[in-house]
Amino acid sequence: MEEKLTFKNQNNENISAILSTPENAKQNSNQNANGIVLLHCFTCTKHHRIMRTLADGLSAAGFMVLRIDFSGNGESEGKLEEATYTKMITEVKGAVSMLKGKGAKKIAIAGHSMGAMMSVLGASKDERISAVAFIAGSSETSRIRQIFPSDIIEKVEVDGSAETVVYGRSIILRNEFLRDVEKYDVGAAAKQLNGRPLLIVHGSDDETINVTHAKKLFELAKEPKNSQVKLEIIDGADHLFRKPEHLAKLREVVVGWIKENYLQNQNY
Numbered sequence: 001m002e003e004k005l006t007f008k009n010q011n012n013e014n015i016s017a018i019l020s021t022p023e024n025a026k027q028n029s030n031q032n033a034n035g036i037v038l039l040h041c042f043t044c045t046k047h048h049r050i051m052r053t054l055a056d057g058l059s060a061a062g063f064m065v066l067r068i069d070f071s072g073n074g075e076s077e078g079k080l081e082e083a084t085y086t087k088m089i090t091e092v093k094g095a096v097s098m099l100k101g102k103g104a105k106k107i108a109i110a111g112h113s114m115g116a117m118m119s120v121l122g123a124s125k126d127e128r129i130s131a132v133a134f135i136a137g138s139s140e141t142s143r144i145r146q147i148f149p150s151d152i153i154e155k156v157e158v159d160g161s162a163e164t165v166v167y168g169r170s171i172i173l174r175n176e177f178l179r180d181v182e183k184y185d186v187g188a189a190a191k192q193l194n195g196r197p198l199l200i201v202h203g204s205d206d207e208t209i210n211v212t213h214a215k216k217l218f219e220l221a222k223e224p225k226n227s228q229v230k231l232e233i234i235d236g237a238d239h240l241f242r243k244p245e246h247l248a249k250l251r252e253v254v255v256g257w258i259k260e261n262y263l264q265n266q267n268y
Helices: 051-061 085-101 114-124 139-146 150-159 175-181 186-191 213-223 243-264
Strands: 001-009 014-020 032-039 064-068 106-112 129-135 160-168 169-174 197-201 229-232
Touching: 001 085, 001 229, 014 051, 014 085, 032 051, 032 085, 032 114, 051 064, 051 106, 051 243, 064 085, 085 114, 085 175, 106 114, 106 243, 114 129, 114 186, 129 243, 139 175, 150 160, 150 169, 150 175, 169 175, 169 186, 186 213, 197 243, 213 229, 229 243
Parallel strands: 032 064, 032 106, 106 129, 129 197, 197 229
Antiparallel strands: 001 014, 014 064, 160 169
8 A cells, every 4th residue: 555645854845755555554563563764866766666666575575665755856845956965864864754653663774876875874873773775876975976077077166056967867966965975974874883784785787886886885884793784796787777687686685684684683
């Protein structure tokens, strides 16, 4: 069962969300007490096939699943050019609060690409998040600069903003966004999870964010030795898990890990 919801962010903008509730929620209150937040990639929406596939799999496994549109994306209010990591992290907190309000006692979070970075950054600042699934994300926040042409970056730093096209979408890149990114460190945030389970999933043939980012984050996150960190490389998969068999494998890995590891962890 799906329900359309909204909540307010720090700018009083409506953030659009969809809550998927398992069919057996009323019969099984223990299942209903566990929730998952799903976060989409840069310029994507909560309706992306990865988000929908994971929501279907997790809901079928008995979880409440909340997927949101970050402000300026999809059905949420706001302008994309006003987005910052800081703003998105507060929207992650808003999503967690919404799930808490719906009765979820334990909450995990899973994000793809930029959403993966927001998931670990958000969890490092919110102890209510019990586990993190980091899918095809970058180990370095500074990588955001690499997706824009150097002349655009230069224009932004001189003029304050510049119009450009990224992943087929026309956007205005602002200097405030670039400055805000510099405040955050994905590797440091992963270490700050303090033993909470972390799943890192990546495609071996990711053409957008090289698989070396997953391996680097795994090494950073498991120090000092942390048995709750798992690395899963999906052979042949690209950044968007375009082939049906790769998307099915992603669903299997994420849903299986959350069921078998996250639910069995009694510390969070």
